[in-house]
Amino acid sequence: MNNFSYTQAGSAKEATARRKTTPQAAYIAGGTTLLDLMKAGLEEHPQLIDINPLPFTGIEQTSDGLRIGALARMSEVGEHALLKQQMPAVSESLLLAASPQLRNMASIGGNILQRTRCGYFRDPAFPCNKRVPGSGCPALDGDNHNLAILGVSESCIATSYPGDLSVALVAFDAVLTLQNAKGKQRQLPLNDFYLLPGTTPQRETVLEPGELIVAVTVPVAAHTQRSTYLKVRERASYAYALASAAVGLDVQAGTIRAARVALGGVGAQPWRSREAEQVLTGQPATEATFRAAAAAALRGAQPREHNRYKVELAQNTLVQALRKVAG
């Protein structure tokens, strides 16, 4: 780890000003992701700006939905009664992630900015287009067991966001509130926040330099109330998803009125599947419909040698999740 200085910011204005002075500085909240990246030599920051004093906390019901502060902790949000009632999928995605210790530290904003667990990215000894643009992608012909099959490119097949929360959030049309150095806020759908790798896998989000995540707002709807997050992994806890599905259905008289579907562990970004939603909407909530939706969600998948299983696994994961909420 490199030498760095540490300062605490008393306000968003102070935080963004510091960042402007030192562009390579990083904001730190829970630190559960950032410190790992720094210790592994994947990121170097001359300064850490502690944003924990900022008032981006708490969970409140607003006219736009549930507004979750970027500095709220994963455990606090996951256990929150409003979330459990109004959008169980989001609560589950948080509580199935990491470990209790990490959930107690990790912030929502930091979670959204997690970086990939691709072994080639995580070890600076390997080439990696995401880490060192143009150096190559050994995962294409290497250990791609855990990597993505949707939205991938010849430059990168990482699951750029390896976590769970954003999978549920993109499914349910979450909107980020971002604040720039001038103190100006903008609203951005989370689904537009992440970037596909293309030829520039080093660019992961549209976050502007110095911009802060203030909050994420999730509209409440019938399909969020009837929702679930299903996560598949090799061990029962404390592991990233091989595949996961966040789904919500509004079923009336056996017919699906509205559907939300997103997949984790298989996409180069949290993978909203409007194709699956389209297949589901207006159809009877039956196994056949679910299977058709799953097939639609994985159409165009580009598996490689060691992650072919994900095509079937992701479909089955999605079908099980749909069955659960339909049941």
Added chain:
Amino acid sequence: MDTEPTFFDTNPTAGSVGQPLDRVDGRAKVTGQARYSAEFNSLPGLVHAVLKTSDVAKGRIQSIDTRAALKEPGVVAVLTHQNLPKLAKTPNDADGKKAIGAPMGFLPLTSDQVHYAGQPVAIIVADTLERAQHAATLVQVHITAEKPLASYTDPRAELFDPQKVQDGKTPGHTVRGNPKAAFAAAPVQLTHTYVHAINHHNPMEPGATTAHWEAPDRLTVYESTQGVTRTQKALSTMLGLAAEQVRVVTKYLGGGFGCKGSSWPHTILTVQTAKAVGRPVKLALTRPQMFTSMGHREDQTQTLKVGATKEGKLLALIHEKTSTTSPWDNYAEPNSRIINLLYACPNFEATYQLARADVMTSTFTRAPGEAPGSFAIECSLDDLAYQLGIDPLEIRLRNYAEKDHSTGKPWSSKSLKQCYARGAELFGWSKRNPQAGATRDGRLLVGWGMATASYPVHNNQGTARVRLYADGHALVQTGATDLGTGTYTVMTQVAADALWLSPDKVRFELGDTKLPTAPNSGGSVAAGTVSSSIYMAAQDVWQRLIKLAVADKKSPLFRAKPADVVVENGRLALKADKTKGEDFATLMKRNETADMEGTGNGKYGAGYESGLAAGPANSGHQDDMAGHSMHSFGAHFCEVKVDPELGTVRVTRWVSVHGAGRILNAKTARSQIIGGSIFGIGSALMEATTRDQNFSRYTNATLADYHIPVNADIPDMTVEFVEEHDPYINAMGVKGIGEISMVGVAAAVANAVFHATGKRIRSLPITPDKVLETKMVQA
């Protein structure tokens, strides 16, 4: 000795052996008082070392630029192959390797050659760990890289017959009977191939060395090792010092599982660094470095041919193993050993093939050989059972080995039938549905599997010193190590019983080459050898006290023959008239003897029936004088639930029953079996280090990405022991349980997965991708 040797079984003591005594070191550990090898921080002028390792797996160092690092504040030195003090001997040649007892025939920083990814290429020393870590990032190492070879599976790999494996300890080719003809003529023939991923030991405590040169010719090393004596020998040989000039201390160990069973490069490099900088140096390996510093279980494929009768009786077993080894060593786990003796089979053959790759040398990993070997034989036997419509437990009974067929010798003891019966009863095996893929719990498939476990009692010996004080307490010492599994506790119990004291009156010390020599804590030998040496040392104390009494005019035992005196309850008395006698404290106080010291030698094959107790130490024999084959046996029963859509396997019930001689502590023994079973479940379902085939470098060398089981993966486990008295093994009748706990576990899980799904998965670990991609076996 003036009298016949006594043994725990023939000289019973009422007391604490076998009782579930709480760990005597528990409080020290949970309060942080227990000091591990990287915690001797108050040494004068202690500085911190960090290893800089090679990114590439093969190449030649062109240059190392240390200028930027050396300019950093607090940096003391940067050492490379160009400026590290030279050694008297290195393992780089065969003689040196043998003299040192090195696990690897290559020592980094002795040349510009790079032979594996993660190989140390520079050592950075600074006044704080953080400064050393930072300076390490500034050292520029330029290596001309060559394309490496990663595994025997690479088409470029050249396979060869190593003649001997496990570093020459095990023959590479074994034939018994006429296996090829017997197989060819067998009415039932199975040929299956089994694949093992690379596994890493990953003890909680990483490898760590604190080296302190107290004088130019006097070294103390605080080392995370399973054997202080072996480390002392390795270091003193490399340094050209006498053994007694090197002191090795290991008071507490946070697990080892085999990776701390040998002296690996980082230890001597730390010692050389301390010499170079003239200050005590501490080095603790990082978790990623643990994957490339202390060996691993090698990637391997086994093919097992099974010939049998239609009644399921084995006729022939032919085993071939192919695995990866390093550029210098012929290491392969001896998988065939267990296959040769687990069942009554008249014809057997085993061969090994190795391929050199640009990797470090693999090493013993918990149950080396027995763990993967049992996976092959126990899955194949399960196949045979299903194919012939015989219950898997019944087919094992039909092939029950009443003797060791690999040597023809009788067993010293074997309680496997009782283990089967008790395990089956505890598990409810009789209710098993014989049909695979036919039991459901909702959408989950339920499967039951079982497997046999066996592990040899290895030849070993050790010594201990016991000092009994007149005030009724005792000091017991031996240079053994406690891996964290309970050696401190069980040896306290043994000494307490042998001395007729309560355990709180016994102070037990270990982990120091200044103490009497004990074997490595490895191969499950510590419990039996160390307990026997302590027991024999206590008997030596009693014999000395008897001598004192019969020569003491004031003693009621004056002029008695020593052989006529017995000790009971701490009281010396005439065998013929026990009213005549006195307790040891009275005797010692009257003679102004503050303490009485005895030493003892605990030996393999020296049980009370073997007649070897007073014989030559460590004579190299493989069995006791009576010619017994000595093994522990056990049985595992496993229930899994498999999600057929997601491919996830969860172990939902577990029963292990073992016959392993005397069990010294019911609680620590149970914990050890649970730990070994979990270790096995890890290897069965999730543990795999992935080596990139193009770079020969691991892609998941962290504990976030190399999965070991978490609590949620493990159900409540039922563990029992069959009471077993073995009069041949050693004075305490203890076989050891460190490894057998893991043997057969992966097979029990795989067999349960087969019963659940009808899918036979022969590649470990059994991950969801394999469950989804494997086809059901058509019966």
